[in-house]
Amino acid sequence: MKAAAKSSVKKVVLAYSGGLDTSIILRWLQDTYQCEVVTFTADLGQGEELEPARKKAEMMGVKEIFIEDLREEFVRDYVFPMFRANALYEGVYLLGTSIARPLIAKRQIEIARQTGADAVCHGATGKGNDQVRFELGYYALQPDIKVISPWREWDLNSRTKLIEYAEQHQIPIAKDKRGEAPFSVDSNLLHISAEGKVLEDPADEAPDYVYSRTVDPMDAPDVPTVVEIEFEKGDAVGVDGERLSPATVLTKLNELAGANGVGRLDLVENRFVGMKSRGVYETPGGTVLIAAHRAMESITLDREAMHLKDELMPRYAKIIYNGFWFSPEREMLQALIDKSQERVNGKVRLKLYKGSVSVIGRESADSLYSMAHVTFEEDDVYDQHDAEGFIKLNALRLRLGTLRDNRKS
Missing domain, CATH: 3.40.50.620 (HUPs)
Known part of the structure; x- marks a missing residue:
């Protein structure tokens, strides 16, 4: 126009x-x-x-x-x-x-x-x-x-x-x-980004002064920080036992993660307008939140529902990156994603240490994880003989294909 x-x-x-x-x-x-x-x-x-x-x-x-x-x-x-979609543009950028x-x-x-x-x-x-x-x-x-x-x-x-x-x-x-200015900055509660000028050559390491929300992981505390995040319908509603508003949750996680050097990303990305650009991002709270959310889904989401979400996620992330938030396709995907989150409730514990985030525990009243089924000890709920027929049925097309090929050779 x-x-x-x-x-x-x-x-x-x-x-x-x-x-x-x-x-x-x-x-x-x-x-x-x-x-x-x-x-x-x-x-x-x-x-x-x-x-x-x-x-x-x-x-x-x-x-x-x-x-x-x-x-x-x-x-x-x-x-x-x-975040209900676990959206990552090109696999790493938290948008x-x-x-x-x-x-x-x-x-x-x-x-x-x-x-x-x-x-x-x-x-x-x-x-x-x-x-x-x-x-x-x-x-x-x-x-x-x-x-x-x-x-x-x-x-x-x-x-x-x-x-x-x-x-x-x-x-x-x-x-x-x-x-x-040595570089261009954009910031909000979710992240701060830096690009241009001193960062334009992707071969050069970003100077220390580019980072403002996270301590250098090498200088982070020698003792890890353990944090517990509570979820309701896929959204974080509390940190360490305290119920918090959405913005306060993210503020609290930013503080905890930033102090432990968590959330740095140096990325060369593909812009929608056609060129590649190098950006340095700090998303401390968001990095913890996506790890916690995936852990919460791991015990509350059905396998095929989770896999479908993972297949759709790159498309969803690209939609947001390219600016189509108000598009019908984003709204359609959002409805599917939100439906998947109805039972994503519970708590996740994570360990923050020198730039890393590790999930160390997860629990939910809506968990699909059954210790009775997965135990290595004797159980009364799973007949291991059933696996034989399951394997043979799944192998049938492979066997028929090989038999055909053998006939022609």
Whole structure:
């Protein structure tokens, strides 16, 4: 779709962090589109003070400013449904950036309706995945919305030009923002990611200063931490015997796992737009949570239900990575996944030690594990003679195939 016609935009809702880039975008929108700008700043647990964003928006003449704490909604309605699927993109990535975008897009559209805005704007570049994720969300929720993507329109294509623009328009620049940042960061309650600049060469080890949520595993405590997570219908509802809200569960697990160096990932991934990129991710609580959830499923899910989920998981993860959260195929898969979680209840104990997560115990009133059947001692519930017929029936097609081949040789 072509960029929104500049004369046709009356009011735009901007996803606004208060940082240099989105502050420049705010002023650029005012100058280029001659429109009213509404700012929306979401607290998804990125750990930054958000009130400065309000003051900066006020200083730049914004009259409608939305700053919202969405941490509980983020974990409850986006992170937890994704974790019920054990979603991993390309086998390892826990989708921390991907899963935040649909919530931001949804709130932008809701605010646009509330304020009478006819356009929305994001600060994602024209090279990455986020532009796709934001805009697929916008169009899915409001097909006729006008979308403005400054990085695809303007000529401020270097750090120098951005700084010059900010200085020309009296946009405050923090001293540490005048130089080129060593890498780009995205963060929320689930993860923090770093990419670009010093990380662009995948042959080079990431510098220590890239990591901020996890201690170096080599410096982690010499004594392991044991944590117990309680599940109800596939969602974590408590840690170490204490019932907690979704966001508080993840916050607690982040603290425990981060202190033990758990959750680091250095990945070269395939972007939806076609290129490969190198990212360094820290997902401490999520790394523990997915290990615990799989352990909980191991004793409560039927074998074929579990295997079907595992077959569908890569498709589900790809759907989220590519930005199709609001698609019919994701909703269909989610219904199947949620159905599978009805009996995923119980407790899992894990040991966190110097970057590793080990499951050491699991229990459930809905367990399918039968000690009477698996014991190596004498039992009265399993007739081992039955295995002979089972094996012969399963071997029948193999035997017939070999007999045929032997006849032809």
